[in-house]
Amino acid sequence: MKFTKMHGVGNDYVYVNGFTEDVARPEEFSIFISDRHKGIGSDGLVLILPSETCDFRMRMFNADGSEAQMCGNATRCIAKYVYDRGLTTKETISLETNGGVKILKLYPKNGKVDTVTVDMGEPILEAEKVPVTWSEAQLINRIIDFQPEKFSVTAVSMGNPHAVIFTKSKFSTLDIERIGRKIENHPMFPEKTNTEFVEIISPTLAKMRVWERGSGETQACGTGACATLVAAVLTGRLERKATIALLGGDLELEWNAENNHVFMTGPAVEVFSGEIEW
Structure with a gap:
């Protein structure tokens, strides 16, 4: 399984390209790779996947294997991953998450993304x-x-x-x-x-x-x-x-x-x- 370790202000995840890799049992895989002594070491697993409605889709799993709706720091890392690897040339992309669609504005420097602004949508207070x-x-x-x-x-x-x-x-x-x-x-x-x-x-x-x-x-x-x-x-x-x-x-x-x-x-x-x- 090919992977990339990334972090957003220290919030670190293992990223897997779901366009080319098929992750069997992602819940178990997240527990395995998140272990900082016996695995890669991370706060969890993020899968970068195709989407029928957006440019890309993400699934993310916590270190205990539970699936979460989304992660703001992970969305920025996905933007960097797909741009730096030529999966997109857009500097504004849409991302499908279990917590809704997020719009990401990318800021490249010398051909690689440095920072990202994420429209996180409206807060829910009900x-x-x-x-x-x-x-x-x-x-x-x-x-x-x-x-x-x-x-x-x-x-x-x-x-x-x-x-x-x-x-x-x-x-x-x-x-x-x-x-x-x-x-x-x-x-x-x-x-x-x-x-x-x-x-x-x-x-x-x-x-x-x-x-x-x-x-x-x-x-x-x-x-x-x-x-x-x-x-x-x-x-x-x-x-x-x-x-x-x-x-x-x-x-x-x-x-x-x-x-x-x-x-x-x-x-x-x-x-x-x-x-x-x-």
Whole structure:
């Protein structure tokens, strides 16, 4: 099986060209290759596939083998992969995902893509569509008891569910594995959830750590950064254009007031390519 390892601000996946490779049992393959001691090492697997409605289609699997709707950082890496390898000459492409169609604007330098802006679409705030079990139409800035901790939570979907939590202290020493795992599996999130822990630095800058369902803490999460911006704007913490600083690097975000779409700009990096038995 031929593969390429890529990352977007440290959110690393193994990419396989589904035009030329047939991945049997992708759920098992994702578990196998994600192991950082016995496999390639990654946050999961991304398949680049043909689409009947868009330029390309993606399927992505977390490190535990579960299939996710989409990943913002992975979409940028797909754009780099298909352009750098001549699968497209377009500098704007459409990508079919399980979380909806995404439009990607590519910025090549010397024939290779350096950064990508992704139109992530409109945020979903309706509780039943996130989904989150909640008595009101939306869950915005409400205290939830996760025992023994209580957190103020805003629930947002960017094609996948997010619980955004703003923290004022212990950001760097937060026991994210214990707390993140508890929130991910809380019954109020019927499809589990990604959880963002956010520290506001200024009206245009926030720091974020993320616990991704099925993968644990990762260096970055594009959809999580988008959800964080939306939650921060809704609660008066950030302006509509802001930088989200993650462990793996920075993402530039804008929640456009005119069309309600969230735009994410960031780098896409190829690490190495190889072959592995499967």
